[in-house]
Amino acid sequence: MSGTALSKTFRLTFTALFIALVLFLGLTPFGLIPLGFINVTLLCVPVAVGCVLLGLKTGLCLGLCFGLVSLLSALGLSGVPASALAGALVARSPLLAALMCFVPRLLVPLAVWGVYQAMSRGGRSAKAAAVAAVTGSVVNTVGYLGLMLLFYGITGLDSQAVLAAIGGTGLIAGGAEAVVAGVLSAPILSALWKIRA
Numbered sequence: 001m002s003g004t005a006l007s008k009t010f011r012l013t014f015t016a017l018f019i020a021l022v023l024f025l026g027l028t029p030f031g032l033i034p035l036g037f038i039n040v041t042l043l044c045v046p047v048a049v050g051c052v053l054l055g056l057k058t059g060l061c062l063g064l065c066f067g068l069v070s071l072l073s074a075l076g077l078s079g080v081p082a083s084a085l086a087g088a089l090v091a092r093s094p095l096l097a098a099l100m101c102f103v104p105r106l107l108v109p110l111a112v113w114g115v116y117q118a119m120s121r122g123g124r125s126a127k128a129a130a131v132a133a134v135t136g137s138v139v140n141t142v143g144y145l146g147l148m149l150l151f152y153g154i155t156g157l158d159s160q161a162v163l164a165a166i167g168g169t170g171l172i173a174g175g176a177e178a179v180v181a182g183v184l185s186a187p188i189l190s191a192l193w194k195i196r197a
Helices: 003-027 044-054 056-074 084-092 094-120 126-155 159-196
Strands: 032-034 039-041
Touching: 003 044, 003 056, 044 056, 044 094, 044 126, 044 159, 056 084, 056 094, 084 094, 084 126, 084 159, 094 126, 126 159
Parallel strands: none
Antiparallel strands: 032 039
């Protein structure tokens, strides 16, 4: 088998695996940890790893899948119950809720790709991958909670509840998500680079 065919087979296989992983983690309790008022997510890890390993286009596809499972959860159509804050926004404006679910998740691979390319200079770097994954996770947390706050204000919902979530979940859970993303992404990518070599 030629190197080009192997590369295409590798790309197709791992793209499908990462999409399946995002859907599995996003639609079951294994990837979204419900805290009642908001959900803590681990989905930045496969998005970051897939983006670094397979490129920005694949990363955007994974970010789109991440947004989709987030929206399904907010609509109550997944195995993970909708957070109270997301549910309130869905009831007031499904369109704004959809934007809140998709926009930050599409920014994750853009942040990951930009940071990784800047730090790795086109090579393979576990350190750059870890920093990129942390950055992607922070972008997700800030983007999601920031849009939630903005959209609560636009729709006339009580934004004090979102401010409490930003102060608590945003700092504590968001920080934990970022650390987990950084710690897991580097060794996963190192193992996958060995398989790909």
